[in-house]
Amino acid sequence: MNFDYTEKMKSLQEKLTHFMKEHVYPIENDYFHWTHSPENFWKVWPGLEDLKAKAHEKGLWNLFLPANYGEVSPGLSNLEYAPLAEIMGKVIWSSEIFNCSAPDTGNMEVLAKYGNHEQQERWLKPLLAGKIRSAFLMTEPEVASSDATNIQCSIKAEGDEYVINGRKWWSSGAMDPRCEIFIVMGKTDPEAARHSQQSMILVPKNTPGVTVVRPLSVFGEYDSPAGHAEVLLENVRVPKSHLILGEGRGFEIAQGRLGPGRIHHCMRLIGMAQRALELMSQRVATREAFGRPIAAFSSIRQDVSKSLCEIQQARLLTLQAADMMDKAGTKGAKELISMIKIVAPRMTQTVVDRAMQSFGGMGLSADTPLAGFFGAARVIRLADGPDEVHMHQLGKNTIMKYATEATK
Known part of the structure; x- marks a missing residue:
C-alpha cells in the first residue's frame, strides 16, 4: 500500500483547501442561518450557483467520478478522491458546491455504470452539469x-x-x-x-x-x-x-452504488472529526478555568491525544479500503468497507462529543458546526446499512475464515 500523494493530488488538495478558505468558511454561518430560517425552507441559498460556477472554473467539479466521463470529470481513483472528500467534509453542505453531494453522486455513478444511452442523455448529463x-x-x-x-x-x-x-x-x-x-x-x-x-x-x-x-x-x-x-x-x-440494466438486477446495481458511497461518507466523517479536533484544540488553548488554561488539564490533553490517534486510525483504514476498491472492486474490498462503515461514524461521534464538552454550552449550539457533525455521524450509523448488518456479516466471515484455517 502506497498512500503517497502524486503531484496531481497535492495540487488538487491545495486548490480545494484554498477554495474552502476563500469562499466557504467565510460564509458558513450566513448559509446556516439562511437555510434554517423557516421562510427559506425548501429554497436554495441564493449564493450557491455562483460558488458552483467558481468551482467549475477551477476544475474542482465531479471529483468523485472514478472513470473519466468525457471532459466533465478529472477521472480520479477512489484513493485519489478520498482526501478531497475529507476536506469537503469539514463543512457539511459544501460537497454540493463541487457537484459531489449525495445522493446525486451515487445516482450519477449508477447512470454512468449501468444506464443506457437514452437514460444518460436525459438524466446523467444534467446531473453532471449540476443543473438538476x-x-x-x-x-x-x-x-x-x-x-x-x-x-x-x-x-x-x-x-x-x-x-x-x-x-x-x-x-x-x-x-x-x-x-x-x-x-x-x-x-x-x-x-x-x-x-x-x-x-x-x-x-x-x-x-x-x-x-x-x-x-x-x-x-x-x-x-x-x-x-x-x-x-x-x-x-x-x-x-x-x-x-x-434489466429486471432482477437491483441488488447488483445497489452494490455498485453503495461501495464507493460508503467510502465517500467515511472520508467526509473523518473531515468532520478532524475539524472538531482542530476546533477543540483552539478552544482549550484560549480559555481558562479554575485559574489555569484549560489546555493544561491532563484530561483535556488525553481527549486531544486520543482523538488524534483515533482519527488517524480511521483515516488509514479508509484509505486502505479505497485502495483495495481501486484494485479489486467493491466485492474484493467488501470486508474493509464494512470495517470503515463500523469504525468511522462511531469515531466521529466520539471525537465530536469530546469537542462539544470542551466548548461547554456553546458546543451544543449552532455557533459551531459540532452539533451538526454529531448528528451527521449518528445518521451514517444507519444510512447505507446499519452497524449491526455490517458487524453481523463481518463477524460471520471472520469466524468462518479462522475456523476453516484451524481444520487444515
Missing part, C-alpha cells in the same frame, strides 16, 4: 429495511409500461425544488430467487401518482433544501425504457 438534483428511494416504513430483500414496493409490467406502487421514506433529496428524477428500488418478481426479485427504475418526480407526503426531520433538523422525504407511489406509470 435527484433522489434515491429504497427504504420503506412498513418493513425492516436493514434487510433490503424486505422491500415491498411493486414494479409490475403492463404493456409498454411499468406500474409502480409503494411507500418510501428517508428519500434523501426528494424535497429539493431542483430534484427532477427518482431512482426507485422495488420488486419486479416476488417469486424469483431472494436477490433477483428487485429492480431499479427511473421515475420523474412530476409523474402522476407521485406524492411527496412530508419532510422528515433528523434531531429536529429538516436539512433544507434537500431534505429527507416520505414519498407515496400510487399507480405510477413509466415507460419500460426507464428500467435500469
